[in-house]
Amino acid sequence: MTMIAYDRLPVLVEGVRTPFLDSAGAYSPLMSYELGAKAIAGLVQKSAVDTGKLGLVVMGTVLHEINTTNVARECMLAAGLPSTIPAYTVAMAGISPSVGVANICDMIALGRMDMGIAGGTENFSDVPVRLSQNVRRSLMKIRQSRSTRDRLAVLGSLRPRDLLLDVPTSSDFTTKLTMGEACEAMVRKFGMTREASDAFAAASHARAVAATDAGFYREQILPVTVAGMTVTEDNTARRDTTPETLARLKPVFDRESGIITAGNSSRFSDGAGAVLLSSMGAARAAGHAVKAVIRDYQFAGVDSLEQEMLLGPAMTIPRLLQRNGLNFADVDAWEIHEAFATQVLINRACLASEAFVAERFGTGFPHGEIPLEKLNICGGSLSMGNPFAATGVRLLMTAAQRLLRFNQRYAVISTCAGGGLGAAFLLENPDFVKA
Ligand SMILES: CC(=O)SCCNC(=O)CCNC(=O)[C@H](O)C(C)(C)COP(=O)(O)OP(=O)(O)OC[C@H]1O[C@@H](n2cnc3c(N)ncnc32)[C@H](O)[C@@H]1OP(=O)(O)O
Numbered sequence: 001m002t003m004i005a006y007d008r009l010p011v012l013v014e015g016v017r018t019p020f021l022d023s024a025g026a027y028s029p030l031m032s033y034e035l036g037a038k039a040i041a042g043l044v045q046k047s048a049v050d051t052g053k054l055g056l057v058v059m060g061t062v063l064h065e066i067n068t069t070n071v072a073r074e075c076m077l078a079a080g081l082p083s084t085i086p087a088y089t090v091a092m093a094g095i096s097p098s099v100g101v102a103n104i105c106d107m108i109a110l111g112r113m114d115m116g117i118a119g120g121t122e123n124f125s126d127v128p129v130r131l132s133q134n135v136r137r138s139l140m141k142i143r144q145s146r147s148t149r150d151r152l153a154v155l156g157s158l159r160p161r162d163l164l165l166d167v168p169t170s171s172d173f174t175t176k177l178t179m180g181e182a183c184e185a186m187v188r189k190f191g192m193t194r195e196a197s198d199a200f201a202a203a204s205h206a207r208a209v210a211a212t213d214a215g216f217y218r219e220q221i222l223p224v225t226v227a228g229m230t231v232t233e234d235n236t237a238r239r240d241t242t243p244e245t246l247a248r249l250k251p252v253f254d255r256e257s258g259i260i261t262a263g264n265s266s267r268f269s270d271g272a273g274a275v276l277l278s279s280m281g282a283a284r285a286a287g288h289a290v291k292a293v294i295r296d297y298q299f300a301g302v303d304s305l306e307q308e309m310l311l312g313p314a315m316t317i318p319r320l321l322q323r324n325g326l327n328f329a330d331v332d333a334w335e336i337h338e339a340f341a342t343q344v345l346i347n348r349a350c351l352a353s354e355a356f357v358a359e360r361f362g363t364g365f366p367h368g369e370i371p372l373e374k375l376n377i378c379g380g381s382l383s384m385g386n387p388f389a390a391t392g393v394r395l396l397m398t399a400a401q402r403l404l405r406f407n408q409r410y411a412v413i414s415t416c417a418g419g420g421l422g423a424a425f426l427l428e429n430p431d432f433v434k435a
Pocket of ligand 1: 094170178179180205238240241242245246249252261262263264265266267268338339340386416417418
């Protein structure tokens with residue numbers, strides 16, 4: 001385990017998120033930065049942090065909006081934070097908030113700052129639709145043209161198809177595969193069944209409903225008022241989801257022989273979240289309770305974008321555990337992002353395979369089974385929604401809450417992401433950490 005002096009240990013002090021909603025819902029009137037601002041303002045209020053102690057704000061986003069390219073800056077300014085605090089935006093697909101958390105933790109450990117805010121914001125209800133590339137280029141040429149004749153010539157070169165809009169899709173830029181198609185490609189390579197995927201998805205919904213009913217998510221959810229209406233809860237988990245209802249759905253990404261359906265996929269969602277990170281010393285000095293020690297993290301890229309796009313957890317967890325002298329059995333709480341039920345199950349199978357781990361990492365790296373009763377026990381992205389860059393905040397808070405609630409020591413969070421990327425974090429319950 002990396003040795004960091006007790007006072008400089010990076011810790012999670014507080015975290016809040018907006019309710020996660022199916023896209024095209026109540027957050028439609030908002031721009032993404034406004035959603036992020038609500039999360040930051042809510043975090044500052046809930047944690048009662050002295051904003052004069054904040055050294056940095058980092059926000060992630062996947063869907064970049066052209067007028068707010070440094071969305072972190074717009075979020076924190078709109079949240080009323082002092083303009084003297086620097087802010088930058090990170091883009092690493094769905095693991096963008098993890099980059100902010102990792103950056104701030106390292107700066108804290110190195111003594112470069114005491115406290116910072118990391119988070120993410122995503123609003124799929126306000127997709128940045130563009131004019132076609134030919135129209136965009138022509139507009140630039142028209143601006144530079146000196147005569148009306150030149151301008152008319154540019155306009156005359158446009159064709160009817162140039163008037164089609166350029167709508168962002170969930171396809172990977174390099175492979176052109178949607179994430180669902182990429183997951184079907186993983187099924188062809190590694191194998192997985194429809195039955196197991198549906199059973200996992202149904203359990204995700206049942207667990208999310210049970211956790212919500214038990215009030216588990218109240219600790220992290222910040223009520224949000226939009227256009228006079230206050231949203232207090234996620235609306236993504238379904239009470240009618242059972243293996244039987246899921247079995248009736250048709251595959252959507254490979255209609256002939258695929259196993260991925262609307263029911264065992266995550267859905268496009270809107271939401272934002274932010275966490276307050278601190279050094280242990282600064283948190284204690286300011287009288288903040290500590291929710292988790294952020295022990296370590298690992299990022300990775302996959303070997304094959306075509307066949308292993310969403311294999312991030314399998315490509316990060318063995319290295320994370322090995323570096324910290326831990327085995328799979330040492331981890332009490334697992335939180336793995338559920339892009340698709342099938343993707344979680346394939347990653348789990350790879351991690352259980354001695355041959356897979358030896359082939360990818362060499363000797364001396366742990367492999368092991370992640371027990372389903374320790375994995376995503378309060379639901380996951382299938383049922384909780386997946387506002388890409390905000391999901392990391394939910395995972396972090398959920399893992400920390402689980403450790404404290406059940407008096408457990410270690411949690412591992414891991415996320416796959418578009419572009420064949422992955423991240424994993426190791427959290428430790430502060431009650432187990434000696435000064
Ligand atoms: C790193 C990453 O995170 S990668 C992942 C990134 N995210 C993605 O790529 C998003 C993937 N998801 C999608 O693209 C879309 O959600 C899709 C294509 C799977 C489904 O979209 P839609 O077809 O609009 O889904 P829709 O909500 O209409 O559901 C289709 C049907 O399934 C049913 N259904 C969906 N979910 C469930 C469920 N949990 N339980 C029971 N039935 C369900 C619906 O009720 C609907 O039934 P109906 O036709 O009888 O009304």
